[in-house]
Amino acid sequence: MPATYEPIASVTLGTAAQVEFTNIPSTFTDLVLIVQYGVAQANDPLTYRLNGDSAANYSNTILYGTGSAAGSYRDSGITTGAAGTYYLGASTSNEHVSVIQIMSYANTNVFKTILESSGSAGKGAERGVSLYRSTSAVTSIKLGANSALSRNLVSGSTVSLYGIKAA
Amino acid sequence: MFFINPFIYGGAGGDFESIATVTVGSGGASSIEFTSIPGTYQHLQIRGLLRNTASGAAAPTRVRINADTTASNYARHDLDGNGSIAYAQGGASTNFTAFGEVAGGGLSNAFCANVIDILDYGTTTKNKTLRFFSGYELNGSGAVAIQSILWLNTGAITSLALVPWEGNFAQHSTLALYGIKAP
Numbered sequence: 001m002p003a004t005y006e007p008i009a010s011v012t013l014g015t016a017a018q019v020e021f022t023n024i025p026s027t028f029t030d031l032v033l034i035v036q037y038g039v040a041q042a043n044d045p046l047t048y049r050l051n052g053d054s055a056a057n058y059s060n061t062i063l064y065g066t067g068s069a070a071g072s073y074r075d076s077g078i079t080t081g082a083a084g085t086y087y088l089g090a091s092t093s094n095e096h097v098s099v100i101q102i103m104s105y106a107n108t109n110v111f112k113t114i115l116e117s118s119g120s121a122g123k124g125a126e127r128g129v130s131l132y133r134s135t136s137a138v139t140s141i142k143l144g145a146n147s148a149l150s151r152n153l154v155s156g157s158t159v160s161l162y163g164i165k166a167a
Numbered sequence: 168m169f170f171i172n173p174f175i176y177g178g179a180g181g182d183f184e185s186i187a188t189v190t191v192g193s194g195g196a197s198s199i200e201f202t203s204i205p206g207t208y209q210h211l212q213i214r215g216l217l218r219n220t221a222s223g224a225a226a227p228t229r230v231r232i233n234a235d236t237t238a239s240n241y242a243r244h245d246l247d248g249n250g251s252i253a254y255a256q257g258g259a260s261t262n263f264t265a266f267g268e269v270a271g272g273g274l275s276n277a278f279c280a281n282v283i284d285i286l287d288y289g290t291t292t293k294n295k296t297l298r299f300f301s302g303y304e305l306n307g308s309g310a311v312a313i314q315s316i317l318w319l320n321t322g323a324i325t326s327l328a329l330v331p332w333e334g335n336f337a338q339h340s341t342l343a344l345y346g347i348k349a350p
Contacts, residue, residue, distance in 0.1 A: 061250045071253050115302050
């Protein structure tokens with residue numbers, strides 16, 4: 001039986017940088033990003049853009065817990081999707097972990113809904129949903145830090161992309 | 168910046184296998200059901216997007232295991248975030264999730280994403296727990312939740328249906344069933 005859950009690409013950063021996956025094949029059903037990373041500044045979320053789209057076509061609803069409080073917030077009409085939001089704080093030791101699931105990424109009949117699970121020991125945990133208001137198939141994903149995707153992930157961050165293929 | 172052109176190096180076979188996929192056509196569907204689920208896996212996972220044809224922005228989704236429609240055989244608990252507050256809810260005799268589908272009045276082309284794990288679905292010594300990770304975002308409203316539904320029955324799961332709260336599942340709703348093998 002052909003593989004259903006396949007690795008597509010992976011990188012470990014040797015220097016602080018952003019990461020971009022391009023030419024993503026349309027042959028899968030869902031994409032899964034597994035990111036172990038750090039951000040240099042305390043209020044920087046892990047953020048991403050799809051298909052190079054920097055317009056205000058994203059929105060996020062987040063459920064978080066910090067160890068002393070739980071809450072939820074929303075950002076609408078923004079220029080990035082988010083995971084591992086700023087409640088996780090800064091980390092230069094790559095202790096943040098995010099799993100980002102892009103559902104039906106190649107389906108041209110639906111906007112793209114993304115589920116994320118993130119956590120960082122001693123800092124917090126969260127679940128989030130993001131919407132990318134485009135029916136275009138996702139062919140590229142760019143990840144970095146800060147709500148404007150203008151900062152880097154720290155050296156040693158690892159980003160892995162997987163594809164899940166339905167029957 | 169680090170660019171990567173992806174390459175596929177996955178080999179044949181694996182322990183995460185696709186079993187079946189249902190995608191709703193233009194006529195809608197009164198439910199999505201997986202039947203004759205083989206007992207050869209350790210766990211199941213269902214992944215997909217749901218939207219219904221009724222009014223409103225979002226709606227719960229009913230669960231029906233092995234054709235059991237008796238609400239008292241189910242219970243639910245969930246932890247939710249609605250963009251303003253985090254809250255928890257639950258109770259016995261509940262065979263539906265807090266939410267699982269965008270309703271027909273929600274943002275066009277938007278669906279609720281669901282990843283549903285059923286661990287040890289084939290065991291005959293445990294009641295069954297379905298764990299949902301669900302979320303929908305409508306650019307101004309939305310919610311994300313982790314939800315558990317308990318089926319008070321030790322029978323092996325051989326069929327599982329999701330049923331819309333109102334109306335039908337809309338076109339392009341889709342659920343894919345996967346099996347996970349133990350070593």
